[in-house]
Amino acid sequence: MPDIARVARPSQLSETVSKTIEKWILDGVMAPGVKLPTEKTLSAEFGVSRAVVREAISRLKAEGYVSSRQGAGAFVEARPGQSSFRLADALDPAGPAATAHIFELRYIVETAAAALAARRRTTQNLARMREPLMRMRRAVAEQTDGTQADDDFHVAIAAATNNPALLRFIRFVGHQFFASRVPTWSAEGHAAGRAEAAQAEHEHMFDAIAAGDGCAAREAARIHMVEAARRIGINTDHWDPAPLAPWEEEALP
Amino acid sequence: MPDIARVARPSQLSETVSKTIEKWILDGVMAPGVKLPTEKTLSAEFGVSRAVVREAISRLKAEGYVSSRQGAGAFVEARPGQSSFRLADALDPAGPAATAHIFELRYIVETAAAALAARRRTTQNLARMREPLMRMRRAVAEQTDGTQADDDFHVAIAAATNNPALLRFIRFVGHQFFASRVPTWSAEGHAAGRAEAAQAEHEHMFDAIAAGDGCAAREAARIHMVEAARRIGINTDHWDPAPLAPWEEEALP
DNA sequence: TAGGCTAACTTGTCTGACAAGCAGATCAAT
């Protein structure tokens, strides 16, 4: 079943209130450090109960826009909204152009991660990469779904960088494209040879990382990312060439 | 006044409840898609009022762990917590090691951004980079604070990549180190020549980007990042050398 | 003037209630 466009939810009162206050903050109407109106004032202003206002403020607290102290009031944070990073904002939903931008970001970190993984991977890391690689091999042979294994493979590479922040970011960005991997591993994808092609790229990445060759790993990851982008219809002409270090250059064929 | 260690806040009831449920989800006790206990059940279970439970769930909704439908109940999201990315988690606060990891992530994206900016920048982009650059020059000359200008400069470079996602991520990561830039622009920083050194690196970055030389821009950014890391006491020995493309290599001195 | 004290105010929590919406059961009709 093709996914149905999610019906516009009936606007929740608390959401309306929180979005309004969020807009105040983002537009600079309420500068960092200033005190928000009291809950009683806001509830009167918006014409809703205090419970709704509290729920709205609770959401703003969770997203790092404000913080509140009992007895004192609620205050706009120093760097509102910068405590967490989100790609698909509810205010400006991600279009096709945004997808290309996010993929370029993924391209940057994944190629760097592959190079780092080649230099830092332990034998245990390699084992954790080999497992999803085998699952993908089987998926290609049996023409089954390898989407999850694909995801796991990239996460395993990120884990080999020994950088938890990088790992979490790659996991985060990668999950944004979880759905995009389906066309590769679908029946059509198998028939068109997309799954097989992707798997060949994965094998190259693994071999380079196993060999400890950061240069080759970066190049293999670069090719995989460019091809993956192509498979989901993203133009990569103007991308940075995920370049190699001068002393790595002679290792290329 | 040296900043005082923030005293442990008196545990908010709603925070306790939301952290507990968050842990349930992260530990897999509650799988994606399953229905949470009703608010009445939870309030009885935790021994708090329904208002507290509602506030806790509201927080979890904001962070993308659960979603709720009126009349039906609250359900664990398909990819709980993956709707937003945060570096300093409240559960495991960022230590010095984490700072190094985050800085490496910043290093990866900032060097890539510099290379992209050199290839894509418009004259308007250059003007927006020149402005904070001038402010920093003045700060060096007058031994004043250039922290904000420093931040603005890096954001202006990111903006020149013409990639909003990359811009937002660099702004996000850069702000994590806003406080770290203070030692460079403090009175001691000026006296020790740190501000002057940083400014020289900035000038090199700007010149390379203005010249449209992606290779030189990447190298200038690499040097700046490594030096900036050194200034705040981060070991960079095992970092990836932010390499150059083969065809860019001859441009190096 | 300095310091303590009080009073008003604000957020945090509790209780009870009703409205809006959902899911399963019941039941009638074809």
Place this chain on the structure above:
DNA sequence: ATTGATCTGCTTGTCAGACAAGTTAGCCTA
């Protein structure tokens, strides 16, 4: 027997009022 509508209990969303806990600012006293 299957389908369709209706009904009923349950759950979340919203409201109102109240008290507890904590803060702020002004007053008052020494």
